[in-house]
Amino acid sequence: MPLIRELDPSASPLDYYGYELRRRREAxxxxxxxxxxxxxCTGSLIGQIETARKVPQREFSERVDAxxxxxxxxxxxxxxxxxxQLPTWxxxxxxxxxxxxxxxxxxxxxxxxxxxxxxxxxAVLATGQPDKLDELLAARMERQRILKREQxxxxxVVLDEAVLHRPIGGREVMRDQLLxxxxxxxxxxxxxxxxxxxxxxxxxxxxxxxxxRFDDDPDVIYTEDLISGHMTANPETIRDxxxxxxxxxxxxxSVEDSAELIKGVLEERYGQQTGTGQRPVA
Numbered sequence: 001m002p003l004i005r006e007l008d009p010s011a012s013p014l015d016y017y018g019y020e021l022r023r024r025r026e027a028x029x030x031x032x033x034x035x036x037x038x039x040x041c042t043g044s045l046i047g048q049i050e051t052a053r054k055v056p057q058r059e060f061s062e063r064v065d066a067x068x069x070x071x072x073x074x075x076x077x078x079x080x081x082x083x084x085q086l087p088t089w090x091x092x093x094x095x096x097x098x099x100x101x102x103x104x105x106x107x108x109x110x111x112x113x114x115x116x117x118x119x120x121x122x123a124v125l126a127t128g129q130p131d132k133l134d135e136l137l138a139a140r141m142e143r144q145r146i147l148k149r150e151q152x153x154x155x156x157v158v159l160d161e162a163v164l165h166r167p168i169g170g171r172e173v174m175r176d177q178l179l180x181x182x183x184x185x186x187x188x189x190x191x192x193x194x195x196x197x198x199x200x201x202x203x204x205x206x207x208x209x210x211x212x213r214f215d216d217d218p219d220v221i222y223t224e225d226l227i228s229g230h231m232t233a234n235p236e237t238i239r240d241x242x243x244x245x246x247x248x249x250x251x252x253x254s255v256e257d258s259a260e261l262i263k264g265v266l267e268e269r270y271g272q273q274t275g276t277g278q279r280p281v282a
Contacts, residue, residue: 015052018051020073058079061075093229102212106245107157115184175266185256
C-alpha cells in the first residue's frame, strides 16, 4: 500500500487546499479515480493536488465545487493558492492591487499585467526562466479577475508607444495582444492612452510606475527594478508621482487617438484590417 503524504494545512494555502480536497473527497466516499472522472481529469492529478505537488487551476476548482457540493469553497480558495505562487517580493503588491479603487500606471516596456493576453503573459514570464511557468501564468491570469468584478477598480493606463512595437512572443501573439488592447476601448472602467514617440523627453524617463488609491487607506506607489519591487506610501513621493502621471496623461494621445494608433500598428506591421479612420500623426 503506497504511503500517503500527510499535509500540514497551516503550512501554506496550497497545503490547505490539498488537505481539504482529500478530506472532503473521502467524506463523499469517492476514490481518486471517481472524482477524476467527474471533473474530467485523471485520478493521478487529483492525488498530486491533494499532496501539494500540483497547483490547482480555477476551472478545476469550480468543477470540484460542483462535484462535491462544496458551495464555492474551492473556487474561493484557489485565488489565494494562485497568489501564493507569485514571487514573494511581488505578493504584497498583488494584495494591494486587488483592494485598490483606482489604478494609475505608466508602462514603458510592456503591456500592464492586468491587460496582458495569456500568450503574451507566457512569453513575458518565460524570459525569467522560471521553474514553474504554468503556475506563474495561472497566477497572472487570476490577478486579472479584479477587472471582471461588479465594481472593478478604475484603471488608467498610459503605454509608451514602444510597447506597441516590441514583438513579444512573436507575430501572432503580438497581433492578438494589440487586438485585445483595442477591445478595451469601450470598457467603462478602463482608460488606455498611448504616449507617442514624438513627445520626446517626458515626466517618467526613469521608468514605469503604478499608483494605487483606496477608499480607506493611504495611496501607494509601486516600482520595480531588475531584482524586486518597491512600494511606498510616503506623501511626498506620492505627490511627485501624481504630478508625473498627470503630465504623462496630458502628453499622451486621447483614448480615441490611441486606439487609432494601435490600429495603424496592426495594419502596418501585421496586415490586420481594423476599419481604421484617420491615423494620428505620432
